[in-house]
Each structure stands twice: as C-alpha cells, then as structure tokens.
Amino acid sequence: xxxxxxxxxxxxxxxxxxxxxxxxxxSERELRRCTxxxxxxxxxxxxxxxxxxxxxxxxxxxLLSLFIRKARELAPEGVKNSGxxxxxxxASLLGPKTLRxxxxxxxxxxxxxTAECLTYSFYAIARHPGVQKRIVQELESxxxxxxxxxxxxxxxxxKKLKYLEAVVYEAVRLYPxxxxxxKNAVKDDYLP
Numbered sequence: 001x002x003x004x005x006x007x008x009x010x011x012x013x014x015x016x017x018x019x020x021x022x023x024x025x026x027s028e029r030e031l032r033r034c035t036x037x038x039x040x041x042x043x044x045x046x047x048x049x050x051x052x053x054x055x056x057x058x059x060x061x062x063l064l065s066l067f068i069r070k071a072r073e074l075a076p077e078g079v080k081n082s083g084x085x086x087x088x089x090x091a092s093l094l095g096p097k098t099l100r101x102x103x104x105x106x107x108x109x110x111x112x113x114t115a116e117c118l119t120y121s122f123y124a125i126a127r128h129p130g131v132q133k134r135i136v137q138e139l140e141s142x143x144x145x146x147x148x149x150x151x152x153x154x155x156x157x158x159k160k161l162k163y164l165e166a167v168v169y170e171a172v173r174l175y176p177x178x179x180x181x182x183k184n185a186v187k188d189d190y191l192p
Contacts, residue, residue: 049064049068061152070094117177121172124167124171138163
C-alpha cells in the first residue's frame, strides 16, 4: 500500500508525462500489477459478503455491511442477492463495482487522512472544553435508542449531528491532512 501511495504522489510532479512514462517505467508496471492484485482481493471479499444472508448482514455493523444493506433495500426484486449490476437507476449507484470502489477508497484514501482527521479533531476538541461539552450534549440529545446494548448511531441520527460535523470540518480546515492536494476546476464557474 505504501508503494501505491508513494507512486501516486510522484505522479503529481510529472503529471503531464506520466501517461507516456507508464509504458516504459518499471514502477508503472508494478503499480498495474499491484492494482490488479488489490482489486482481486476486494472482489473476493465483496462477493463473499454479497452472498451472505440478509440476517447475517443485518447483524454486522461495519461500513461494507451498511452499504450492502442499503443496496439491497434499493435493489428491485430478483437482483438483491445475485451480485449482478442493477439496472434500476438508484440501486445501480450501489452496485458491485461501486461497492468495490468504496472498499478501495477507504483502504487507500482513508488510511492516513482519516487517522489525521480524527487525531486533529480530538486534539482541537480537547483544547476547548466548551466545545467538548456541547458535542456531548448533542450526542446525548440525538441518540434515540438508549440502553446498554445500543452503542452505535443510525444513519438518521448521524445526519442530525450538525455541531459535531461543523467541529470536524473546522479541524480539517485548521489541520488539513493533505495540504499539498492540488485541485483543478472541471469547468469555469460563473456567478449570476
């Protein structure tokens, strides 16, 4: 994984030439080999999980299970457990290829950036006890199901955590995980 991250970062410096260089550079061949290998592992995991029963998926609380549950909820009858790409517009947004992309995004893009985001968010919260108190109040007031067995928040509950969301965004603004990330506009914006 470190090889892939390092190689992609190097592309930033030769971005106009890397498409030409990928046919002659050994590191590009190695990157393609690594990419195929990682995709094969992700596909194996995904297909195994897609074949699990509804009951088993419902008992899991990991992110992939949440996405599979949502995909099955949106899928038309007949394609819920087959693992094939759905033709239904909304359901196809969470088809197997998209789920694989989600897995790989969390593995690669989320490895360092998520750790930094969480670290700096906790750091910023720890430095401001008033903010910490307000977050705890928001969490307590938002949680609808209480009791010792209920420790996770539902999607609907998380959507209501506006103050916590603002705190995390502010921490990311103050302490960006990728300060050298270069963004380009796809097209010009025109204000009315």
